[in-house]
Amino acid sequence: PDPRDAGGASDALRVLRRVFGYDSFRGEQQEIIDHVVAGGDALVLMPTGGGKSLCYQIPALVRKGVGVVVSPLIALMQDQVDALRALGVRAGFLNSTQDLDERRLVEAEFLAGELDLLYLAPERLRVESTLALLGRGSISLFAIDEAHCVAQWGHDFRPDYLALSELHERWPDVPRIALTATATEATHAEIASRLKLQDARHFVASFDRPNIQYRIAPKNDPKRQLLELLRTEHPGDAGIVYCLSRASVEKTAEFLVKNGIDALPYHAGLDAGTRAEHQARFLREDGLVMVATIAFGMGIDKPDVRFVAHLDLPKSVEGYYQETGRAGRDGLPSTAWLAYGLQDVVQQRKMIDGSEGDAAHRRRLAAHLDAMLALCETVECRRVGLLAYFGQRSTPCGNCDTCLTPPEAWDGTVAAQKLLSTVVRLKRERNQKFGAGQVIDILLGKKTAKVIQFDHDALSVFGIGSELREAEWRGVVRQLLAQGLLAVEGDYGTLVLSEASAEVLGGRRQVMLRREPERAPRAAKAGSS
Numbered sequence: 001p002d003p004r005d006a007g008g009a010s011d012a013l014r015v016l017r018r019v020f021g022y023d024s025f026r027g028e029q030q031e032i033i034d035h036v037v038a039g040g041d042a043l044v045l046m047p048t049g050g051g052k053s054l055c056y057q058i059p060a061l062v063r064k065g066v067g068v069v070v071s072p073l074i075a076l077m078q079d080q081v082d083a084l085r086a087l088g089v090r091a092g093f094l095n096s097t098q099d100l101d102e103r104r105l106v107e108a109e110f111l112a113g114e115l116d117l118l119y120l121a122p123e124r125l126r127v128e129s130t131l132a133l134l135g136r137g138s139i140s141l142f143a144i145d146e147a148h149c150v151a152q153w154g155h156d157f158r159p160d161y162l163a164l165s166e167l168h169e170r171w172p173d174v175p176r177i178a179l180t181a182t183a184t185e186a187t188h189a190e191i192a193s194r195l196k197l198q199d200a201r202h203f204v205a206s207f208d209r210p211n212i213q214y215r216i217a218p219k220n221d222p223k224r225q226l227l228e229l230l231r232t233e234h235p236g237d238a239g240i241v242y243c244l245s246r247a248s249v250e251k252t253a254e255f256l257v258k259n260g261i262d263a264l265p266y267h268a269g270l271d272a273g274t275r276a277e278h279q280a281r282f283l284r285e286d287g288l289v290m291v292a293t294i295a296f297g298m299g300i301d302k303p304d305v306r307f308v309a310h311l312d313l314p315k316s317v318e319g320y321y322q323e324t325g326r327a328g329r330d331g332l333p334s335t336a337w338l339a340y341g342l343q344d345v346v347q348q349r350k351m352i353d354g355s356e357g358d359a360a361h362r363r364r365l366a367a368h369l370d371a372m373l374a375l376c377e378t379v380e381c382r383r384v385g386l387l388a389y390f391g392q393r394s395t396p397c398g399n400c401d402t403c404l405t406p407p408e409a410w411d412g413t414v415a416a417q418k419l420l421s422t423v424v425r426l427k428r429e430r431n432q433k434f435g436a437g438q439v440i441d442i443l444l445g446k447k448t449a450k451v452i453q454f455d456h457d458a459l460s461v462f463g464i465g466s467e468l469r470e471a472e473w474r475g476v477v478r479q480l481l482a483q484g485l486l487a488v489e490g491d492y493g494t495l496v497l498s499e500a501s502a503e504v505l506g507g508r509r510q511v512m513l514r515r516e517p518e519r520a521p522r523a524a525k526a527g528s529s
């Protein structure tokens with residue numbers, strides 16, 4: 001039957017049941033599929049695990065011709081194609097990992113109309129011979145997966161994606177469906193304009209992942225804190241632990257193994273064979289913990305990941321959402337846990353200052369970081385903050401740390417003034433700059449060797465901050481940095497005033513802070529580092 005008539009829907013349902021073995025569509029899948037089957041363009045925003053693949057796979061099977069899927073996930077293409085072939089779908093791929101014979105074979109299948117789906121790496125489409133090949137076959141649709149890669153404002157930009165707008169010029173009658181699991185309103189708009197999808201129908205699913213419990217904890221001794229979390233809440237569970245550097249991935253994996261947890265490292269410094277083996281074991285075996293840099297995880301479909309832990313601060317809310325989204329794809333309760341401390345802010349600001357690219361690029365990175373910091377420092381529901389970032393309104397969730405144990409906000413204006421004036425004194429009276437540790441020692445009136453060496457006990461601000469504990473002062477520094485009321489510079493994280501500091505010092509700006517929770521007694525005892 002002509003798929004453009006009402007029979008299209010039932011064709012789709014029949015394919016869902018016969019080929020994929022599922023009873024019914026989820027969420028908006030049916031509407032999206034009907035729209036594309038009927039020849040319409042679509043922009044689909046759906047969280048990870050929402051079921052995006054079927055939204056193009058089924059139309060490709062229902063419509064005449066080959067569905068061309070553009071995906072940056074080259075490492076996963078073989079697996080995706082194997083999985084489809086196991087279901088009896090005629091799928092193939094073209095990417096740089098193949099030799100000429102393999103490529104020729106797929107090209108021949110494509111031209112003979114023996115494929116339902118052809119996966120392509122985006123760089124293939126820059127090659128004129130690929131476009132010529134596509135021109136000689138019959139195409140049912142273009143699917144552009146991970147469509148946020150076209151957005152320069154986003155965190156995952158791939159220049160090859162920019163060329164995808166040309167598909168529409170060359171094949172104006174072939175429907176296009178762009179899909180992504182990550183999009184703020186700005187990214188969303190950028191995808192639509194760069195891919196020329198303004199006239200496409202937009203399908204925006206809720207980004208809420210109600211089964212994920214979001215928690216952001218102050219970082220004292222992150223490896224110990226992590227071990228505690230795994231032992232008390234996730235014994236024997238599969239999970240992912242994200243670290244910023246390869247070295248900390250290695251150290252953390254070793255530490256977990258030493259403490260009886262089945263853990264494997266994964267980062268770009270390992271050879272391809274080891275990476276593939278670790279990934280395969282993580283997917284296949286039960287209860288493995290993958291300790292990884294963010295090189296790991298895009299496109300990984302493991303439903304029973306029970307926790308995602310971040311030992312370092314993600315660079316953006318999109319990154320955080322995407323990484324935590326790998327937990328609980330089966331819908332069962334899962335934990336997203338992040339340890340976050342002063343050092344994270346110092347380090348990330350430093351990385352931004354030292355990053356390549358122009359001022360606009362650095363401003364963009366800083367804006368991403370600021371949004372992430374705001375999420376960390378909020379006294380409101382984490383989920384409300386997270387969803388608001390993606391332009392979705394919601395009410396307090398009852399399943400995040402701030403809902404479960406509401407933090408207090410307190411007026412930190414005076415504390416902020418004391419801290420900032422210490423920074424000012426050091427600069428004006430001594431022409432010195434110091435890091436947070438020394439400034440806090442001065443405020444607390446500690447006669448450490450370094451305080452005596454620099455004669456800092458003679459400063460008028462010495463000891464003016466004894467009303468707060470050291471951990472609380474660290475919290476003040478961190479939050480002032482997060483709010484842009486203080487800045488750091490140089491390799492040693494020296495504290496300097498920011499433009500906005502003057503407003504605080506001059507009493508023109510109130511500073512609301514989040515109360516630091518009392519240290520958990522265990523973490524205090526374990527303080528080995």
Ligand code: ADP
Nearest residue numbers: 022024025026047048049050051052053054301
């Ligand atoms: P996404 O690409 O959005 O992250 P996938 O397409 O990989 O999500 O789907 C996530 C999981 O949900 C897969 O295991 C998929 O087979 C399953 N799934 C998708 N749609 C349905 C459905 N209608 N019924 C049952 N399972 C589904």
Ligand code: ZN
Nearest residue numbers: 381397400403
């Ligand atoms: Zn909440």
